Amino acid sequence: MIRVVLPYHLRTLARVDGEVQLAVEGAPSLRSLLDALEERYPMLRGTIRDHGTLNRRPFLRYFACAEDLSLEPPDSLLPAAVTSGAEPFLIVGSIAGG
Amino acid sequence: MKQPAPDHTGPDAPSGRDLSTQEVARYSRHLVLPEVAMEGQKRLKAARVLLIGAGGLGSPLGLYLAAAGVGHLGIVDFDVVELSNLQRQVLHGTRDLGRKKTASASDRLRDMNPEIEITTYEAQVTSANALDLIRPYDIVIDGTDNFPTRYLVNDACVLLGKPNVYGSIFRFHGQVSVFSPPAGPCYRCLYPEPPPPESVPSCAEAGVLGVLPGVIGSLQATEAIKLILGKGDPLIGRLLLYDALEMQFREVKIHRDPHCPVCGESPSITKLIDYEEFCAGPAKARATAGMPAEITVEELKARLDRGDDVDILDVRNAEEWILCHIDGATLIPLTELPARFKELDAGREIVVHCKTGVRSAKAMTLLLGAGFRNVKVLRGGITAWAQKIDRTLSGY
Ligand SMILES: [Zn+2]
Numbered sequence: 053m054i055r056v057v058l059p060y061h062l063r064t065l066a067r068v069d070g071e072v073q074l075a076v077e078g079a080p081s082l083r084s085l086l087d088a089l090e091e092r093y094p095m096l097r098g099t100i101r102d103h104g105t106l107n108r109r110p111f112l113r114y115f116a117c118a119e120d121l122s123l124e125p126p127d128s129l130l131p132a133a134v135t136s137g138a139e140p141f142l143i144v145g146s147i148a149g150g
Numbered sequence: 151m152k153q154p155a156p157d158h159t160g161p162d163a164p165s166g167r168d169l170s171t172q173e174v175a176r177y178s179r180h181l182v183l184p185e186v187a188m189e190g191q192k193r194l195k196a197a198r199v200l201l202i203g204a205g206g207l208g209s210p211l212g213l214y215l216a217a218a219g220v221g222h223l224g225i226v227d228f229d230v231v232e233l234s235n236l237q238r239q240v241l242h243g244t245r246d247l248g249r250k251k252t253a254s255a256s257d258r259l260r261d262m263n264p265e266i267e268i269t270t271y272e273a274q275v276t277s278a279n280a281l282d283l284i285r286p287y288d289i290v291i292d293g294t295d296n297f298p299t300r301y302l303v304n305d306a307c308v309l310l311g312k313p314n315v316y317g318s319i320f321r322f323h324g325q326v327s328v329f330s331p332p333a334g335p336c337y338r339c340l341y342p343e344p345p346p347p348e349s350v351p352s353c354a355e356a357g358v359l360g361v362l363p364g365v366i367g368s369l370q371a372t373e374a375i376k377l378i379l380g381k382g383d384p385l386i387g388r389l390l391l392y393d394a395l396e397m398q399f400r401e402v403k404i405h406r407d408p409h410c411p412v413c414g415e416s417p418s419i420t421k422l423i424d425y426e427e428f429c430a431g432p433a434k435a436r437a438t439a440g441m442p443a444e445i446t447v448e449e450l451k452a453r454l455d456r457g458d459d460v461d462i463l464d465v466r467n468a469e470e471w472i473l474c475h476i477d478g479a480t481l482i483p484l485t486e487l488p489a490r491f492k493e494l495d496a497g498r499e500i501v502v503h504c505k506t507g508v509r510s511a512k513a514m515t516l517l518l519g520a521g522f523r524n525v526k527v528l529r530g531g532i533t534a535w536a537q538k539i540d541r542t543l544s545g546y
Contacts, residue, residue, distance in 0.1 A: 061356075146345060
């Protein structure tokens with residue numbers, strides 16, 4: 053199972069607490085993970101990736117194993133530690149409160 | 151260009167950088183630390199730090215930086231102390247209600263440490279004054295509470311080459327970093343654009359755990375002191391993520407974007423821009439396109455008194471509805487709205503409101519997308535209604 057940590061405003065929208073666990077077939081890529089996430093939580097469509105272009109929205113970033121995966125091509129495979137569930141896939145959103 | 155007049159208080163002759171007997175006693179726990187010692191304490195005394203915002207983050211920042219002996223603290227804020235601030239803004243007290251935050255902060259910090267100089271600027275940071283405000287300082291600390299000011303502070307720091315100790319909070323979550331190009335990325339490298347304003351609620355709308363700014367502001371203060379001392383490993387090129395509910399800190403690497411519009415190889419932002427416009431998003435664009443999308447509380451009251459046929463849709467949460475609501479309104483929390491469109495009559499005029507206007511703007515976008523045509527947002531939300539129309543309602 054792949055563990056995904058959503059930013060707070062999307063946890064509210066998807067009505068989940070804490071991490072989301074997803075099963076992804078085959079060798080999961082950034083794209084297939086996000087597809088699986090949106091399939092399970094259709095209300096997230098358009099919030100992480102742009103509706104039309106499926107590009108990452110510029111106020112969110114993807115991280116895993118302490119590395120920034122935001123600029124990786126969509127078909128790059130996820131790190132093994134994410135695929136095995138040892139490390140979560142983080143979707144981090146810009147916040148501005150102070 | 152009008153520069154806000156600074157209010158300056160501090161020792162009359164702050165020239166000598168040697169420590170007085172009083173200061174040696176005051177800073178003795180620092181002086182015995184080899185990483186600080188006399189040299190480090192003198193560096194702190196010589197340092198000039200600008201604190202932008204004297205609210206949630208600014209409270210621990212001001213207290214700890216003053217206590218640590220940062221010799222010159224500048225504080226910028228234009229707000230007054232309100233009751234709802236005191237759940238987290240520990241710099242201010244009940245006796246300060248209604249006072250300017252700069253005045254309250256200055257008094258509290260003078261009491262904390264009369265050895266330091268404090269300069270307050272009772273002003274909003276704007277594109278017109280930011281460079282002049284920041285220029286005299288060595289380090290800037292971003293304790294602001296909105297996206298336009300954060301982009302403004304970032305760009306001004308990049309243009310002037312000042313390190314920006316960044317911290318932000320939302321609900322139970324915090325983020326901290328030190329933006330200091332060329333050693334690491336800037337705020338725009340990390341987040342080139344803010345979220346559309348209607349998509350992310352503010353802390354006033356969504357709440358914030360009172361102790362959260364204490365944690366994040368203290369981390370920022372730690373980073374500022376390390377930068378001054380030149381000791382340790384600063385959070386440059388690293389973003390620290392804090393989740394208070396899970397009680398988890400995560401650290402991720404962040405990198406400079408060679409195409410960054412302000413710190414990249416061929417920057418397009420070479421002077422400060424209009425940050426409200428940059429952060430406004432589609433709702434603003436729609437408003438400026440001439441589509442009347444708002445109604446004031448006075449207009450709504452007059453129309454209801456006339457007997458006009460208007461449906462009022464409240465998109466806050468059930469917990470907020472219990473605190474106060476407008477008579478005759480229908481409650482459908484924003485998160486449930488897409489599943490409950492059919493409960494609304496698209497043929498009727500709908501005035502949608504939330505607490506202050508953020509969620510209602512998002513709701514309007516959803517409603518327009520779902521084919522509702524006659525939708526207006528109540529400007530200022532139920533907060534404005536409670537202040538101007540029905541004073542029996544309790545603000546929250
Ligand atoms: Zn940059």
